[in-house]
Amino acid sequence: MKDEDKLGVGLDIGSTTAKGVLIDSTGRVIASHLQMTGASAPRSVESILSALKETSDLDLFDIPTISTGYGRNIVEIATDTVTEITCHAVGISRLNPEIRFIVDVGGQDSKVMRLGSNGRPADFELNDKCSAGTGRFLEVMARVLEVSIEELGPLALESQAPCTISSTCTVFAESEVVGRIGAGETPTDIAAGVHLAMASKIGSLARRVGIKEPICITGGVAKNPAFRHYLSKELGGELWVPENPQLTGALGAAYLALERH
Amino acid sequence: MSDEKPYRRLETQALLQQIAFRHGLEAMNASEEGNLAWVTSGFPVEIPFAMNVFPTYPEQAGAIIGAQKIGPEVCGYAEDMGYTQELCSYAMVSIGSTDRPDDVPMGSLPTPQALLACNNICGTVLKWYDGISQMTGAPVYLLDTPPLEGDQTPHHREYVRSGVERLVEFLSTTFQTSLEEERFREVSELSSKAIHLWTSALKECQKSPSPLNCADRFLTMAPVVSSRGTEHCVEFYEALLEEVQDRAKQGIGAVREEKVRLLWDNIPPWFALRFFNKLAAKGVVFPADTYTHAWSGAVEGTDTRSILDAIVDIYSNVYLNKGLDAKVDKMCQLIKDFDLDAFVMFSVRSCKRYSLGQYVSKEIVTERTGIPGVVIEGDMVDSRLFNEAQIETRIEALLEMVT
Numbered sequence: 001m002k003d004e005d006k007l008g009v010g011l012d013i014g015s016t017t018a019k020g021v022l023i024d025s026t027g028r029v030i031a032s033h034l035q036m037t038g039a040s041a042p043r044s045v046e047s048i049l050s051a052l053k054e055t056s057d058l059d060l061f062d063i064p065t066i067s068t069g070y071g072r073n074i075v076e077i078a079t080d081t082v083t084e085i086t087c088h089a090v091g092i093s094r095l096n097p098e099i100r101f102i103v104d105v106g107g108q109d110s111k112v113m114r115l116g117s118n119g120r121p122a123d124f125e126l127n128d129k130c131s132a133g134t135g136r137f138l139e140v141m142a143r144v145l146e147v148s149i150e151e152l153g154p155l156a157l158e159s160q161a162p163c164t165i166s167s168t169c170t171v172f173a174e175s176e177v178v179g180r181i182g183a184g185e186t187p188t189d190i191a192a193g194v195h196l197a198m199a200s201k202i203g204s205l206a207r208r209v210g211i212k213e214p215i216c217i218t219g220g221v222a223k224n225p226a227f228r229h230y231l232s233k234e235l236g237g238e239l240w241v242p243e244n245p246q247l248t249g250a251l252g253a254a255y256l257a258l259e260r261h
Numbered sequence: 262m263s264d265e266k267p268y269r270r271l272e273t274q275a276l277l278q279q280i281a282f283r284h285g286l287e288a289m290n291a292s293e294e295g296n297l298a299w300v301t302s303g304f305p306v307e308i309p310f311a312m313n314v315f316p317t318y319p320e321q322a323g324a325i326i327g328a329q330k331i332g333p334e335v336c337g338y339a340e341d342m343g344y345t346q347e348l349c350s351y352a353m354v355s356i357g358s359t360d361r362p363d364d365v366p367m368g369s370l371p372t373p374q375a376l377l378a379c380n381n382i383c384g385t386v387l388k389w390y391d392g393i394s395q396m397t398g399a400p401v402y403l404l405d406t407p408p409l410e411g412d413q414t415p416h417h418r419e420y421v422r423s424g425v426e427r428l429v430e431f432l433s434t435t436f437q438t439s440l441e442e443e444r445f446r447e448v449s450e451l452s453s454k455a456i457h458l459w460t461s462a463l464k465e466c467q468k469s470p471s472p473l474n475c476a477d478r479f480l481t482m483a484p485v486v487s488s489r490g491t492e493h494c495v496e497f498y499e500a501l502l503e504e505v506q507d508r509a510k511q512g513i514g515a516v517r518e519e520k521v522r523l524l525w526d527n528i529p530p531w532f533a534l535r536f537f538n539k540l541a542a543k544g545v546v547f548p549a550d551t552y553t554h555a556w557s558g559a560v561e562g563t564d565t566r567s568i569l570d571a572i573v574d575i576y577s578n579v580y581l582n583k584g585l586d587a588k589v590d591k592m593c594q595l596i597k598d599f600d601l602d603a604f605v606m607f608s609v610r611s612c613k614r615y616s617l618g619q620y621v622s623k624e625i626v627t628e629r630t631g632i633p634g635v636v637i638e639g640d641m642v643d644s645r646l647f648n649e650a651q652i653e654t655r656i657e658a659l660l661e662m663v664t
Contacts, residue, residue, distance in 0.1 A: 070650055085658035121662055123627070126655060128638060208620060 007063045008261075010253025011048060012084065013041050013071030016107025016135065017220065020048035021250040022056055022063075023258065027094060031055035032247055041071040049077075064261035066253040070109075082256055084249045085113055085124050091252030092216050093119030095242050100212040103202060103231065103239075104249075105221035107135040112206045123209045130169065133201035135221050137170050141194040144177050145187050155191045156226035162192030173197065192226065199230035206235060213237045218245040267517050268541040271477055273501045280484050280497055284317070291315030292371035296436060299373040299393070302486055303382040303579050304404065305572045307452050307560050308428060310490040311445040312438045316377070318487050319393075322370050323351035326358065327531030327642035335365055336643050350611040350642035352389035359396050372397055375435050377428075379404040381582040383614040402431045406577045410584045413577055421573045442565045448490040449568045453559035458498030459485045460557045462505045463549070467599050470514025471522065471548035472505045476537040477515055478553040479529050485556050520544030521660060524595055524604035524634075526551045527615050528641040533649070543660065549599040551591060555579065585618045589625050596630045602663045604634040605656060610646050635659040 006025040012018070014037060022031040033051035037044050045067075053060050067075035068087040075081070084104070092099050093115065102113045109126060110133045116122040127133050142152040156162075163185050167173045173194070180190050215237050221227050222245035232239045242248055291297040291314075298309050300316040309316045326335050327350075336350055338357030346353075355370075362369035376390040376399050390401045404424050409417065429440050459482070466473050473481075481501055488494035508514070525547045530536065537547065558575035562568030580587040596604065606623055608616045623634045635655045639647035 070654070081657075083654050083658040083661060085654070086661040121658065123633060124635075124658060126651065 006258060007058070007060075008254040008256075008258035009049075009052065009060065009063050009065040010087070010250040010255070010257060011045060011065060011067045011069075011075055011078065012087065012247075012250035012253060013037060013045065013067060013069040013075065014084075014106050014249075015070050015109065017246065018044040018048055018069075018071070019247050019250040020052050021247055021254045022052045022058075022060070023251070023254045025258065027255065027258070029251070030058070032244070032250070034246055037071065041074050042076075045071075045075050045077075064257040066257040066260075068249055068253045079257065079261055082253060085111060085121055087249045087252035087256065088218055089113055089115055089119060089121045089252065090255050091248035091250075092218065092242065094251070094255055095248070096214075096216065096240060098214050099216040099240060101206070101215040103206060103215065103217045103235075104219040105134060105202065105217070105227070106219040110134050110202055110205065110219075110221075112202070112209050114209045114212055125205050125209050127205065132170050132173070133198055133205070135219070137173070137198055138194065138221065138224065138227070140170055140174055141177060141191070144174055144181075145191060147187070147191075152191055153195070153224035153226040155188055156195045157192075157229060159186075159188045159192035161189055162196050163189045165190075165193040165197040167197075192230075195224075195226045195230045198227065199234040202231060203234035211235055211237070214240055216240045216242065218242060218248045220246050222246075265517065266538070268474060268538050269513065269515055269517065271473075271481070271501075271504060273497070273504050274477075274480060276497055276500060277480060277483060280488065280493060283493065284487055287315055288317040289371045291317075292373070295374050297371055297373050298375040298377050299370065299390070299399075300377045301379050301382060301386045301390075303576060303581070304377050304379040305425065305428075305560070305576050307445070307448050307490050307568070307572065308425070308440070309377065309432060310452075311448040312429070312432050312436065312440050314375070314432055314436050314438065316487070317370055317373075319355040319370060320351045321483060321487055322358070322367070323354045323642055324531045325367060326354045326365070327644075328534065329366065330532045330644065331366070332532060332640075332642035333645050338364065346643075348611075349383070349385045349389065350640055352385055352392075354642055355389065356392050356396075359393060373399040375399050375432070376401045377404070378402070379406060379576060381406040381576055381579045383581070383612070385614075400435065402428060404428055404576075406582055408582055408584075409577060413574070417577065418573055421577050422569065425569055425573055440565065445565055445568055446563070449560045449562060449571075451492060451495055452490040453561050455485055455489045455494045455498050456557060456559040458495065458502050462498065462502045463554060463557075465502075465505045465509045466548040468509045469522070469600065470512065470516065470519035471546050471599075472508035472513065472515055473548070474515035474537055474541065475525050475529065475547035475550055476534045478550065479531075479534065482553045482556065489556075514546065516541040516544060516546040518544045519546050521546070521603070521663060522599065522601045523547050524549050524551075524592065524599070524601045525607065526592065526604065526619070527607040527609050528552055528612060529607070530639050530644070530647055531641055532644045533647060536649075536652075540656065545660065547605075549595040549601065551580075551588065551595070554591070554595065555581070581614055585622060588618075589622050589629075592622070592626050593629050596626070596632060601632065603632050603659050605659070606634060606636045608636050608638045610638070610640045611643065612641065633659060633662050
């Protein structure tokens, strides 16, 4: 195979969603796919690969593949595994080399990374054994407020006076929100309070690593406008959002697959 | 593909079982004869040994319970009694196994006639031993070593010295014994000899490849903790040092293909020592750690007075008894001396004293040495607090930063 014909696949098997990206030797994305990880991670890998194959109309046999995410070790066809921390850094650095700080908030974990001038992680932190500060936190709160997860962010942005949610534990915060509803607070102010609490949780994680601008946000929660609004205020800087914030880990994995093989 | 394991087993390790067996028998005999004391790991054990009081270690028994992977169950026995999960898991399994010895494979430690606690490692030991005292009727002696900030002042020295003298009185009355100078000198010489052999073996790990990995040291440290002051302890470390020097001379590493050298901070997860072996498959070795380097002070003196002075000095200056700066200095020194690429700090839920300030320390150590580190969370005995997938991601990400 000539160098210009080279392809790379990145698979990011997260706790909530599984993502795949196929790129060519120039780094152009030929195909990408995102789906729920579901109960069987191997099955979701299979279905991602067939989706990539169908979109690209290419036979994906023998293409360098790097897997990442919590399910990285179950991907049998992977040539190598790399953590999502490095993959997000690589993916983002290619999209925007200026970025020096990444906040990635996924379904069940959140992480922050400070990047060195080489675009690789210089320091990082992950949330502890707790779903507070992750997408799951917002999902639970949306359910309590009886809105969809897509509606939660816009609802929060309407608030003029966010209420205070003092607990950072998802379970306790849920009962606190129920209490707020009972006390007659508006869903708008409660929704805003929920985002504020989450931004503050991520903020303290970020300060542990040392915030450096420009800052980028990735992961499913990056699509939530209220979270971006409050996080930007919390971190004291503008947030750059990539076009597909959920795919940057898989993209980084695909770049590494090309680079290494 | 070769079936060879990525790490090499120490031959000396076989001797450990004999030592552990012997220690167990001696403790049982001592208890029957009314001469057994339970002691904390930072206790000046040279004194009871010299006074023919046999010391045994609940912390070591806790490590064994952890390694047997029954920590959560035995901690549960103490939880049933009303103790909180937040309490030190060494204390929990000690209390749990004392309450229900028949439900623990190795039983409980033989019944003590005295409980000797030194708070140079933490303050929990006093309440823990108070609890055991209620259950066994054995009296508690606390050797109080107030935390030090900077150098030990004359007043501090004098205070600890009076505690050490009262300890001698306590043992004399409780066990109808006395401290004889000749025997004291003999025990302190044996103790110092074992410490020198042990620290020489640790020092060999400055070489690359490192002849010992973390798990090797965590296992072979047992005699220097429990039996320093005895002849068989010296014999064990003579054998260990010989094997380690031999490895170093021949360039034989503890890990077959050493690629990355890391520092380990804190007590290990005893139930997951294979964690180090899994990393060995990636060429990761831990030539140094803050834990096993803690047993490095040699008690040296020519008469009772000077030996007691040495004890006051060494047991007050344990770095867990000093400010955070002492620990940071120790880490930076180890990183420099052992030429390490990165460091892993294990935040142990049980051990607040050891885990306090780790995030700040991490920042300072990175600033001073220029190498990255990571904090992982869990416990030494209670595996319920250890999330392997999360820990793996953190360590792998750290490795990706240095390779």
